[in-house]
Every structure is written in structure tokens, then in C-alpha cells.
Amino acid sequence: MDTKEILKKVRKIEIKTRRLSDHIFSGEYHTSFKGRGMTFSEVRQYQFGDDVRAIDWNVTARYNEPYIKVFEEERELTMMLMADVSGSESFGTKNQFKREIVTEIAATMAFSATQNNDKIGLILFSDEIELFIPPKKGKSHVLRIIRELIEFQPKSKKTDVSQALKFLSGVLKKKAIVFLISDFMSDDYEHNLKIAAKRHDITGVRIYDQREEKMPNLGLVNMTDAETGQTILVNTGSKQVRLEYEKYYQGKVKYFNETFSRCGAGSLSTRVDESYVTKLLGYFKSR
Numbered sequence: 001m002d003t004k005e006i007l008k009k010v011r012k013i014e015i016k017t018r019r020l021s022d023h024i025f026s027g028e029y030h031t032s033f034k035g036r037g038m039t040f041s042e043v044r045q046y047q048f049g050d051d052v053r054a055i056d057w058n059v060t061a062r063y064n065e066p067y068i069k070v071f072e073e074e075r076e077l078t079m080m081l082m083a084d085v086s087g088s089e090s091f092g093t094k095n096q097f098k099r100e101i102v103t104e105i106a107a108t109m110a111f112s113a114t115q116n117n118d119k120i121g122l123i124l125f126s127d128e129i130e131l132f133i134p135p136k137k138g139k140s141h142v143l144r145i146i147r148e149l150i151e152f153q154p155k156s157k158k159t160d161v162s163q164a165l166k167f168l169s170g171v172l173k174k175k176a177i178v179f180l181i182s183d184f185m186s187d188d189y190e191h192n193l194k195i196a197a198k199r200h201d202i203t204g205v206r207i208y209d210q211r212e213e214k215m216p217n218l219g220l221v222n223m224t225d226a227e228t229g230q231t232i233l234v235n236t237g238s239k240q241v242r243l244e245y246e247k248y249y250q251g252k253v254k255y256f257n258e259t260f261s262r263c264g265a266g267s268l269s270t271r272v273d274e275s276y277v278t279k280l281l282g283y284f285k286s287r
Helices: 003-032 057-063 098-115 139-151 161-171 190-199 239-262 276-286
Strands: 037-045 067-074 078-084 119-125 129-136 177-182 201-208 220-224 231-235 266-271
Touching: 003 098, 003 139, 057 067, 078 098, 078 129, 078 161, 098 119, 098 139, 098 177, 098 201, 098 276, 119 139, 119 161, 129 139, 129 161, 161 177, 161 190, 190 201, 190 239, 201 239, 239 266, 266 276
Parallel strands: 078 119, 078 177, 177 201, 201 266
Antiparallel strands: 037 067, 119 129, 220 231
């Protein structure tokens, strides 16, 4: 894509996801993700029903009538978006590729965080860290993140979720809200997820296509692995082959669900042709 095409696509995604974050997600996001604690706001006169433990005795003694301390939630948070840009994300049998859904979800979360004046950062990963944008505030910063999600060309097509989580733990020392968006066709990330989840509020968002769930019966087919580039002839007419593939795929899904649960992290799955809006709202409400 040339610059004009990229800007046009950025604008299109901004309009769609900004509307979602403004009207749907900003309130849910604020409710779901709490700030670091309570900070002192002001002192006001005591009213019937106020907690007597909040009385400011120094001010009360000075004015000879009860006053209480008022606290408010310290809202500023940091959101880190972690997006899988490996070869398998460029797959889709419906109207969109998985990577396009990754971009839309990341953009929606970024604008929701902006509504709360939070910082937003980005990690693009394959089996290595492809790009790191440190957390920062502002609309122009969010638009840069969207642009990178759209046009970035990774050096590698492979996936390593564990390496991405290890990098996160090393680069972010303070607690952050983390959305890890991938198809999670990866293994052995439990150890690094457990470490990262102790410090950060992590949610794994699994994106998948319906054609990945079951292998169709199409006879002899040349199939190419999007991550290794290897092409092999597969007899999809064999029931045993189809069952083995389904077992392999369901094993990945089970590992994702059970690992995130064991590590105390949140998780949700959304299919390319489903409404990720409905899935995200359901997730926020359940927190």
C-alpha cells in the first residue's frame, strides 16, 4: 500500500473503532479496570450517612464542626497492546483476515484507554519482538499505533508467545492492563505468562477462523504452513487425517483456556466472522 492508501485505511478504522469506544466500551473499560488506588481529593462538611472513619479531626477541631476527607480513584493507567503479526494471522476464509480483526480490536481498546486519559503502548511480535512502542498518551500516538498495525511487515513468520511475554516482563516494571491478541497457535508459554500475570492485568484474546476448527474433505490438497513455508500433500479425504488435525487444533485451544485460567489471567475467543463487540462487552461485564 502507498501512503495515501494507508492513511485512508487508518481513517476508516479510526471512524469505526472510535465510535465503538466512545459509545460502548469507554464506560465498560472504566468500570472493569481500576486505578492504582485512592488519592486525596478534598475536605467537605460531614453529611448524614458519611463514614465516620473519614472524619478529618484537625479540620473538625479548627471549625468546631465535623469535616470529612474525600478520596477519589487514581485513574491513570497504562495499557499495553501485544499483537501477533506472524504468518498465521494472514489467514481468513470469510470477509476478513485474522490480522484485520487484531487491528480493529487493538484500535478499539486504544481509543477506550484514551477516553480515560491512559497511556497506550504496543508490542508487535512473531517469534521475536518485531516492534516496541513505549506507552504514551494522545490521539496522534494512537493513530501511529493503528498505522503500524496496518502496514508493519514482520521479519519472521513464526510465532513465540512465550518470548513476547518475557519481553513484556522485562520492559514494563509498573502494573499495566495488557491485551495479548493472537491465534495462540503456540506452545509452552505458561511459565512466562505466570510471571507476567503476577504484575500485570492480562487478557488473552484468541482470534480464529471457522476453517481452522475442522479440516474439510477436499481430497488430495497441497497445504502450505504460513509460518514455516513448508508445503505438503495432505489427503483430506482420510477420516483419520481429519480427526488427527481436529485433535491437534483442540489441544491448542484447551492449552490456551486452561493456561490463562491457571495463571489468573482473563481470556476470550472470537471468530473472524463473529461480532467481537459482543464478545468484549460480555467479557467486561463478567469481570
